[in-house]
Amino acid sequence: MSTLNGSDYGIERGTSMAAPHVAGSVALYKLENPDATPQEIMNMVLDSSSTPNTVCNGGSQG
Secondary structure (H helix, E strand, C coil): EECCCCEEEEECCCCHHHHHHHHHHHHHHHHHCCCCEEEEEEEHHCCCCCCEEEEECCEECC
16 A cells, blocks of 8 residues: 555555665664675665566566
8 A cells, every 4th residue: 555646545566666665674774784785785685575476478577
């Protein structure tokens, strides 16, 4: 669920919806690990993500 224009909520998808969640998790990780390198942060994101299992247009989609 996401907020929409006005005071409504709706289900949205795509990178514009995923990017704020990834950015938030990176911010929380960096808060707890202030000396983390960019590589360590990228590893955390990749290690904590899931593999898409829905096939669409011949490729995996989240």
